[in-house]
Amino acid sequence: MTNANDKRTVHKLDRRAVLAGAAAIGALAAPGIGRAQTPTIKVGVLHPVTGALAFSGGQARQGAVLAIEDINARGGIRSMGGARLEALLADAQSRPDVGAAEVDKLNEAGAVAIVGPFASGIALATTQAAARHNLPHIVDVGVVDQIVTRGLSNTFRFGPGLATIVDTALENLVRINDQAGKPTKTVMIVHEESAFGSGMATTLNQRLPQLGFEVMETIRHANPTRDFSNIVLRIQARKPDLIIPSNYYDEYVLFARALQQNRVQTKGIYSILGGGASSYRFVKEFPQAADLVMDCNHWFDPRKAASLALKNRIEAQGLYFTYEVFLAYSCMLLLADAIERARSTDKAAVTAALASSTFSDHIMPYGPTRFVNGQNQGARPVVTQVQQRDIKLIFPVEFASGNPVFPRPVGRG
Amino acid sequence: MLEFQILLPSIVNGLTLGAVYALVALGLTLIYGVLHIINFAHGSLLMAALYAAFFAHAGLGLDPYLAMPLLAAAFFVVGYALQRWVIGKASHGKDQNVLLVTLGISIAIENLALYLFRADTRTIETPISYEMLDLGIALVPYPRAIGFAAALGIAALLWWTIERTDLGRAIRAVAKERQGAKLVGIDVDHVFALSFGIGTAVLGAAACLLLPSFYVSPSVGNVFVLVAFTVVVLGGMGSFTGALVGGLAIGVTESVGGLFLGQQLGQLGIFVIFIALLLFRPTGLFGSRLA
Numbered sequence: 001m002t003n004a005n006d007k008r009t010v011h012k013l014d015r016r017a018v019l020a021g022a023a024a025i026g027a028l029a030a031p032g033i034g035r036a037q038t039p040t041i042k043v044g045v046l047h048p049v050t051g052a053l054a055f056s057g058g059q060a061r062q063g064a065v066l067a068i069e070d071i072n073a074r075g076g077i078r079s080m081g082g083a084r085l086e087a088l089l090a091d092a093q094s095r096p097d098v099g100a101a102e103v104d105k106l107n108e109a110g111a112v113a114i115v116g117p118f119a120s121g122i123a124l125a126t127t128q129a130a131a132r133h134n135l136p137h138i139v140d141v142g143v144v145d146q147i148v149t150r151g152l153s154n155t156f157r158f159g160p161g162l163a164t165i166v167d168t169a170l171e172n173l174v175r176i177n178d179q180a181g182k183p184t185k186t187v188m189i190v191h192e193e194s195a196f197g198s199g200m201a202t203t204l205n206q207r208l209p210q211l212g213f214e215v216m217e218t219i220r221h222a223n224p225t226r227d228f229s230n231i232v233l234r235i236q237a238r239k240p241d242l243i244i245p246s247n248y249y250d251e252y253v254l255f256a257r258a259l260q261q262n263r264v265q266t267k268g269i270y271s272i273l274g275g276g277a278s279s280y281r282f283v284k285e286f287p288q289a290a291d292l293v294m295d296c297n298h299w300f301d302p303r304k305a306a307s308l309a310l311k312n313r314i315e316a317q318g319l320y321f322t323y324e325v326f327l328a329y330s331c332m333l334l335l336a337d338a339i340e341r342a343r344s345t346d347k348a349a350v351t352a353a354l355a356s357s358t359f360s361d362h363i364m365p366y367g368p369t370r371f372v373n374g375q376n377q378g379a380r381p382v383v384t385q386v387q388q389r390d391i392k393l394i395f396p397v398e399f400a401s402g403n404p405v406f407p408r409p410v411g412r413g
Numbered sequence: 414m415l416e417f418q419i420l421l422p423s424i425v426n427g428l429t430l431g432a433v434y435a436l437v438a439l440g441l442t443l444i445y446g447v448l449h450i451i452n453f454a455h456g457s458l459l460m461a462a463l464y465a466a467f468f469a470h471a472g473l474g475l476d477p478y479l480a481m482p483l484l485a486a487a488f489f490v491v492g493y494a495l496q497r498w499v500i501g502k503a504s505h506g507k508d509q510n511v512l513l514v515t516l517g518i519s520i521a522i523e524n525l526a527l528y529l530f531r532a533d534t535r536t537i538e539t540p541i542s543y544e545m546l547d548l549g550i551a552l553v554p555y556p557r558a559i560g561f562a563a564a565l566g567i568a569a570l571l572w573w574t575i576e577r578t579d580l581g582r583a584i585r586a587v588a589k590e591r592q593g594a595k596l597v598g599i600d601v602d603h604v605f606a607l608s609f610g611i612g613t614a615v616l617g618a619a620a621c622l623l624l625p626s627f628y629v630s631p632s633v634g635n636v637f638v639l640v641a642f643t644v645v646v647l648g649g650m651g652s653f654t655g656a657l658v659g660g661l662a663i664g665v666t667e668s669v670g671g672l673f674l675g676q677q678l679g680q681l682g683i684f685v686i687f688i689a690l691l692l693f694r695p696t697g698l699f700g701s702r703l704a
Contacts, residue, residue: 050524052632054532221676224636226433226627229426230671230679233419250534250628261543261554285536288543 038076039083041345043068043335044090044106044135046116046126047328051094053119055249056324060118060140061089063325066313067332077336079343085336092117096125103129103137112345113138113338115331118324120144120196127155136351138335140328141298143273144195148374154347156354156371158331159298159364160379162196166203169272169296172383172395174211176294176404183267183407188240189218190231190255192247200246200272216240225251228258235259241267241407245274252276256289267407271295278384278391281320290386292408294394298323299382300363302393302401307363330362334369337361365399422551423672424665429557431664432564433627436619437637438644438656439568440612446651447588447608450508453515454495455641456634457522458613462488462620463629464530470537470624477539477621478559484617492613497606519634526631536628556625563622567615568657574611575653584608588651643687649697658698662686 045064048057068085076082088111092099099122106114113136117126123142130137131152139147139157143165148157160168177184189204191197201218208215216238219231228251235243243266245255252275259269269277269292276282277295300307300321310329311321319325338353339345359369367378383395385404392402437459444452465484469475475483495518504510541555553561575581586594587604595601627633644663648655663683671679690697 050527050532054527055534055630058531219676222680225676226636227426227430227668229430230419230423230668231676233422233426233672237419250630253534253536253628257542261545262552263545281533285538 039081040086041077041080041083041112041339042086042088042110043332044103044109044111044114044116045087045332046090046092046099046102046106046114047118048092048094048099048122050091053094053122056141056322057092057094057118059319059322059324060116060328062314062317062319063328064115064140064332065089066310066325067329067336071333071336077340079340080345085332090116092122092126094119094122096122100125100129102126103133103135107133107135111135112347113335113350115140115328115335118142118328120147121194123147127152130154134347134351136335136338136347136354138331138354140331141324144199152374153355154351155374156334156376157374158334158369158376158379159327160381161375162199162203164379165273165296165381166200166207168381169270169383170204170207170211172296173270175395176383176406179404180406184213184241186214186216186238186240187242187244188216188235188238190235190243190245190247191218191220192223192251193220194223196273197246204244204272213242221247221251223248223251225254228255229262231255232258232262232264235264235266236262243269245269245271245277247275249275249279249282253282253286253289256282256293257286260286260289265410269293271297273297277386279320279322280391281322283386283389283391287389292386292405294383294385294404294406296381296383298327299365299384299391299393300326301365301399303399304363310363326363330364333362334359365393365396420669420672423668425548425551425553427665427668428661429553429561429664430668431661432557432561433619433623433660434637434640434644434663435657435660436560436564436567436615436622438641438648438660439564439571439653440615440619441638441641442645442648442651442653442656443571443615444609444612445645447584448496448511448605449588450511450515451642452609452612453512454518454522455515455612455616456638457519457526458488458492458634459616459620459637460526460629460631460634461491461522462617463624463627463633464526465617466620466624467535467537467629470539471535477537477624481563481618481621484621485614486617488617489610489614491610493606493610495613496609497602500609501602501605523631523634530631532631534628534630537624539625542625554626556622560622560626563618564657564660567618568653571611571615572653580607640683643683645697647687647690647697649699652697652699655697655699662698 045061047060049061065087068087072084076084088106088109090102090106099117103126114130115138117123118141120142123139127137131154136154143162145161145163189201191201205215271277274295277293278297283290314321314325337359338350342349342353355371357369365382370377382393384391385394387402393400394402394404441455466477469480470477500514503514544555545552546555546558583599583604587601591601644659648659666682667679670682
């Protein structure tokens, strides 16, 4: 675990720490010196920045750290004398057990709350660990609904859960299909093997037939998968109208490229939480494979100036503006707002402030923030589509930056 | 039945996939054959070679196929230096030390890549990325077809080097009897380093052939190295022909297995073959030619 400002490792108490503590007490005893210093509030920033999820974890950490920079630049927590937020950076190493251990360390180090930890599996462990310390925990990314259905009063999820995402995805799929004259009747689902992809496939197999779609085949693949040729062969033989992929970035890219190489002609690709479909990197690196791919996913509000400003800042750093960045960024703003209203670093007060939050100064296309059992009722996913080498938001209409192109014109994809 | 309609294209896919496995396994089998060690750094060195191919393309605009001889030469030097001045020195002649040293190198390279390049997945598009070779029974992406041909060529070149050149004779001598080789004037440390260098050079070439159809990230070595170990054991440790045939067999098994058992269970066949081989023919398909 490291401090964001000086990158020093936080160690156990030793002689130097005791001396430093004594010096701090001395400083407090000298009011003239103590008053000149701006107080700091420690917040835990916990993500998997090494291991299999390192890319996403790193992106999320960047979003949270940028938010802290912005909050401090705007004068910190005003209700607490302009107290500055200080990030305690922690690495879950892509493992739930490590994530839980890091929560204990963050609590010992004096974190007032935690923002993280990107993945559902890790979130289940870290929220539970944080509950033992009554430590408020804002989940930035982690769609599995059990995260907020276990009665943990310290846990808050700002983004939407899986059930909401699938509902929204299917609702919009039906709408897009109906608007186009119902060209899509048959579907093939290609999903990765973990709880995320498998859970999604089970739900889709139950729901799609009720909505008038025939699921021709559901193909599950491992992580990592080295070759998608066989899957593409099956798709070519079955000739579905629509492909619904749910997988992580690397597999998504290989799959999309294999589809493109084999000139697979479908009426569309409609991803749900597609690892690559809502990624500027995918669009930039594989413009042909990405063309007209649709995705129901987390996305920022393209109409807000703050969203575009943040996007430009991230891109100026040579990074991609991914959902991990803007969700973690928004979650840190949400936490700062709660501390501001709590006027305290008391964990119970911050938890209460989060539970009653109506936070609206974020960059997401959400309704008013309102937590019910830790789930933000205002959160909702959107549907995007890659059009002309850009990602357009196509649903909901009030946030839209483009109109859906469906079905794909023959020869494209 | 759908599976039988697409059986032939699936076998062709398996062969091209197997060629990639064979490429990765060729270097591993050479290093095992001569040094009698399992090189745990093989996957990490493949990853480093993939990054080198990526940056040669992204930074210098070098086509990966044109960069192949350069990267092979560069990685020969890397491999030679690693064996001569790191692995050889640190192991003090003990095989168990070599395992630990190569494992340490692997961890160091992987974490260095994570520090330098972040965990981003990177890949490239070449003018032939989306071009397909029509074989009548199947369409094969050009990068995979080139990889297949190159794997055959590299295996043949290695075989010729080992069987027909003085260097090869020296390598075989060291592989069979170190003391004897030393007595007839062969610089054993130099031959060890040359073998490690050649094995690593093959990775440099493999990376150039793999990158146009795959990706690179700090953990990408793990994707291939376990299969490569299986290929080496299947083909017979130290045998190039074995690595090639083993790679192709594993590729086809995985592909056809995926077709009939589902993508997730497709790899089951690999391990069934592996266990059966260990039980009934532990020396592998082609024995241990060099050992």
